[in-house]
Amino acid sequence: MTAQILDGKATAAAIKSELAVRVAALAARGVVPGLGTVLVGQDPGSVSYVAGKHRDCAEVGIASIREDLPADATQADVEAAIDRLNADPACTGYIVQLPLPKGVDTNAVLERIDPAKDADGLHPTNLGRLVLRVSEEITSPLPCTPAGIIELVQRHGIDLAGKDVVVLGRGTTVGRSIGLLLTRKDVNATVTLTHTGTADVAAHLRTADVVVAAAGVAGFVRPEHVKPGAIVLDVGVSRVVDPETGKARLRGDVDPAVAEVAAWISPNPGGVGPMTRAMLLANVVDTAERLHP
Numbered sequence: 038m039t040a041q042i043l044d045g046k047a048t049a050a051a052i053k054s055e056l057a058v059r060v061a062a063l064a065a066r067g068v069v070p071g072l073g074t075v076l077v078g079q080d081p082g083s084v085s086y087v088a089g090k091h092r093d094c095a096e097v098g099i100a101s102i103r104e105d106l107p108a109d110a111t112q113a114d115v116e117a118a119i120d121r122l123n124a125d126p127a128c129t130g131y132i133v134q135l136p137l138p139k140g141v142d143t144n145a146v147l148e149r150i151d152p153a154k155d156a157d158g159l160h161p162t163n164l165g166r167l168v169l170r171v172s173e174e175i176t177s178p179l180p181c182t183p184a185g186i187i188e189l190v191q192r193h194g195i196d197l198a199g200k201d202v203v204v205l206g207r208g209t210t211v212g213r214s215i216g217l218l219l220t221r222k223d224v225n226a227t228v229t230l231t232h233t234g235t236a237d238v239a240a241h242l243r244t245a246d247v248v249v250a251a252a253g254v255a256g257f258v259r260p261e262h263v264k265p266g267a268i269v270l271d272v273g274v275s276r277v278v279d280p281e282t283g284k285a286r287l288r289g290d291v292d293p294a295v296a297e298v299a300a301w302i303s304p305n306p307g308g309v310g311p312m313t314r315a316m317l318l319a320n321v322v323d324t325a326e327r328l329h330p
C-alpha cells in the first residue's frame with residue numbers, strides 16, 4: 038500500500054482564497070483586520086514561521102504589525118510588547134511566537150494577551166471555553182495546529198467519528214489541546230494522549246486508527262508502529278544536520294517509510310505547517326466578522 042497524501046499546501050491555498058473573499062467583504066465595509074506578531078530572538082524556525090505569517094496576511098489582505106525583540110529581552114520587555122498590541126486598535130488579533138527564550142515565563146505571557154485578541158486560541162479563557170463547550174458552536178478562536186489537522190483531514194473527505202486517535206506529545210500548541218477538539222460532539226473521535234511518561238508508546242501507536250505525531254523527535258514513528266490503513270499526521274519538526282553536506286534540513290516525526298503502511302499521510306513539510314498558518318488567518322477573519330456583523 039502507498040498512502041494517499043493529505044496535501045496541506047493545496048488545502049491551505051484553497052482556505053486562503055476563501056478568506057480573501059471574506060476580507061474583501063470586510064474591507065468594503067471599512068473594516069481591515071490586522072494580525073500582530075511578537076517574535077523574541079532569532080531562532081531560525083521561528084523567524085521563518087513569522088515571516089510566513091506576514092506573507093500570508095499580505096496575500097489575503099490582512100494588515101500586519103510586528104513586534105520583534107532581541108533574544109535577551111526581559112519578561113518586562115515582552116509584556117510591554119503585549120500591552121502595546123492589546124492597546125493598538127489596528128491590531129485585531131495577535132500571536133506570541135513560541136517557544137520563548139529560557140528566562141521568559143511563557144504562561145505569564147500567554148495570560149497577558151487580551152483574550153479578545155488571542156489569534157492563537159491559547160489564552161486560558163479561550164482554552165477554558167473549549168473545555169466547557171463540548172456540543173455548542175464555538176465562537177472563540179481555536180488553537181491553530183489542532184484546528185488545522187482536523188480541517189485537513191475533513192477536507193479530504195475523512196470522517197473522524199468513532200476513530201481511535203493516538204497523539205504523541207503534550208506540548209502547548211498541539212498535544213494539550215487537540216483532544217478538546219477531537220472529542221467535541223461534532224467530531225466524535227476517541228483520544229489517547231501519549232508522552233515521555235507513557236509506559237509503552239509503541240503499543241498505543243499500533244492500535245491507532247489515526248496517529249498525530251507531535252513529539253519533535255525526527256523519524257520517531259516507524260512503519261512497525263503503524264496499523265495498516267491508518268491515517269498519519271506528521272506535526273513535529275526537527276532541524277537535522279546532514280553529516281555529508283553539513284547543511285540543516287527539516288525532518289518530521291514520521292519515518293517516510295510509514296507511507297508504505299498508512300492509508301493517508303501528511304507530508305512534512307507541506308502538510309500540517311501550512312494548515313497552521315491558514316487557521317491563524319481564519320481566526321483573525323472570524324474575530325473581525327464577529328466584531329463587525
Ligand SMILES: Nc1nc2c(c(=O)[nH]1)N[C@@H](CN(C=O)c1ccc(C(=O)N[C@@H](CCC(=O)O)C(=O)O)cc1)CN2
Binds near residue numbers: 089133210305
Ligand atoms: N504562537 C505559536 N507558536 C508556535 C505555533 C503556533 O501555532 N503558535 N506552532 C509551531 C510553529 N508554527 C507556527 O507558528 C508553524 C510551523 C510550521 C509552519 C510551516 O508552514 N511549515 C512549512 C515549512 C516551513 C519551512 O520550510 O521552514 C511546512 O510545513 O510546509 C508554519 C507555522 C510552534 N510555535
